[in-house]
Amino acid sequence: MQVIICESPEQVGSRAADIIEARVRQGPAVLGLATGSSPSGTYRELIRRHREEQLSFSDATAFTLDEYAGLPLDHDQSYHSTIRREFVDHVDLPLSRLLTPHGDAEDLRAEAVRYDEAIREAGGVDIQILGIGANGHIGFNEPTSSLNSRTRVKTLAGATRSDNARFFPGGEVPQLCLTQGLGTIREAHQAVLVALGANKAGAVRAMVEGPVSAFCPASVLQLHPRAVVVLDPEAASQLQLIDYYRRAQELNDKLLGR
Incomplete structure (x- = not known):
């Protein structure tokens, strides 16, 4: 695991965007897109590079990480709609290649299996973007999730529902979701996790x-x-080996001429 400690949230977004841009410019890429506040700076930087530096996503395919159960894709608070607002609608990634588990599917378990197979059929995710919850979850894989789990139906933890309640004013946060499993996430060719703020330390x-x-x-x-x-x-403030990570980062940046 490579740990990069930046000086600001803006620098976090830029460093993560560097990794994603390098893969996108190599040719058709399969991206794993996460929602949430942590990756938003990365998406803003990728949008800027698309507009100002001709970074094109026209050959890319994207799989979202998770989705609320019970919400149609066009619901304002579905993660399909959210990732469109935050990223996809601002770049040239074709909507036909933005793939999301259908939270309103009649058979949610069958939908989870279908989605997991679709990722495999696409050749797997090249770069999976991730955030982290205060309880250590990635995607909607709450504590006690199997480390080998596949895309499946999950019950949301109370803390997660409380954290997301601000997005559902006057309404109840869904209790179930569809999420890529930890085993699915592990199969991505590269994972880039971004985290901001003391509440994530x-x-x-x-x-x-x-x-x-x-x-x-x-x-x-x-x-x-x-x-x-x-x-x-x-x-990064609670890492015991923070000095080691900073030194390793300095040497790696020097080697790469950063």
Whole structure:
């Protein structure tokens, strides 16, 4: 796991965007898109590069990480609609290649299997963008999720529903979701997780320095051969080996001529 500690949220977005841009410019790429506040700066930077530096997503395919159960794709708070607002509608990625699990499917379990198979048929995800919850979840893989889990139906934890209640004023947050599993996420060719703020520091410490455990689902990235974690100082503040990570980062940047 490569840990990159940046000086600001803006720098976090830029460093994560560098990794994604490099893959997109190589040719047709399969992107895994996560919603949430942490990746938003990365999406803003990719949009800027699309507009100002001719970064094209016209050959890309994108799979979203998760979706609320019970919401149609065009619902204002579906993750399909959210990722369109935050990223896809601002670049040239064809909507026909923005793929999302259908939260309003009649048979949610069958839909989960279909979606997992669609990712495999696409050749797998080249770069999976991730955030992390304060309880260590990635996607909607809450604590105690199997480390080998596939895309499936999950019950949302109370803390997650409370965190997301602000997006459902006057309405109830869905209790179920469809999410890529930890085993599915591990199969991405590269994972890029971004985390911002002191409220994520405990989860980041458990993910990077704690044991691989279903209690901290994000810790499964320790088993990933190409996982990059990009942090601002607050999110990195509880890391015990922070000086080591900074030194390793300096040497790596020097080697790459950054």
